Amino acid sequence: MSDDNPHSTNGSSGKSWFDKLKLSFSGEPQSKEDLVEVITEAEQRELIDPQTREMIEGVIGVNEMRVRDIMIPRAQMVTIDIDQPVEEFLPVMLDSAHSRFPVINEDKDHIEGILLAKDLLRYAFINNDDQAFHLRDVLRPAVIVPESKRVDVLLKEFRQQRYHMAIVVDEYGGVSGLVTIED
Numbered sequence: 001m002s003d004d005n006p007h008s009t010n011g012s013s014g015k016s017w018f019d020k021l022k023l024s025f026s027g028e029p030q031s032k033e034d035l036v037e038v039i040t041e042a043e044q045r046e047l048i049d050p051q052t053r054e055m056i057e058g059v060i061g062v063n064e065m066r067v068r069d070i071m072i073p074r075a076q077m078v079t080i081d082i083d084q085p086v087e088e089f090l091p092v093m094l095d096s097a098h099s100r101f102p103v104i105n106e107d108k109d110h111i112e113g114i115l116l117a118k119d120l121l122r123y124a125f126i127n128n129d130d131q132a133f134h135l136r137d138v139l140r141p142a143v144i145v146p147e148s149k150r151v152d153v154l155l156k157e158f159r160q161q162r163y164h165m166a167i168v169v170d171e172y173g174g175v176s177g178l179v180t181i182e183d
Contacts, residue, residue: 032060067154068147071168071177079104082112086120086133093117100165100180103139108175111167113139142167147176154179 036057043053078096080089082105093101103112119138143166145154158164164181 035060062155063150063152065151066147067145067149067151067166067168067179068176070151071147071179073177074108074175077102077108077178079108080115080135081105082135084135086123086135090120102142102165102167102178103135111142111144111175112136114142114165115139144169145179146171155181 039048039053039056042048043050048056078092078098079102080092082103089101099117101115101117102108103115104110105112115135115138119140120133123133143161143163145157145166145168147168147170154166158166158181166179167175168177168179170176
């Protein structure tokens with residue numbers, strides 16, 4: 001049985017065939033939902049692959065996401081204790097394959113700063129005590145952001161301030177995780 005109602009919906013998008021017809025003649029999406037529909041149709045026509053569609057949809061939705069949605073949780077943070085000797089934390093750094101590490105004092109709520117793996121290179125080949133390695137000397141300041149911050153705002157700050165990692169705190173100031181520009 002055919003449906004002669006021009007406002008009936010067709011398929012899973014919830015749009016009437018009349019709305020789809022308008023979109024096809026106008027040539028440009030009028031809403032975020034229209035844009036997602038165009039992208040989905042491009043995938044169905046094999047103009048783009050599924051991974052590309054997912055990436056584009058992710059970019060479209062980034063302004064609605066909060067830092068808490070993309071952060072690395074506190075329990076998964078690879079940290080270095082400020083009092084650890086280099087012989088103890090270097091294997092941890094190598095095993096993790098990360099390039100940035102929060103440095104803590106006693107627990108993960110007390111962040112002393114950020115250690116960049118590249119900052120250790122200058123000490124790699126030094127054997128005299130005049131230039132012994134002191135972790136505090138190479139720490140960079142930790143950037144602190146609330147978990148409620150919008151991801152698009154944080155991304156803009158990352159670009160403008162040229163930093164790549166931030167410590168995420170909850171409404172009480174406790175560390176809830178970290179976020180990197182790669183996230």
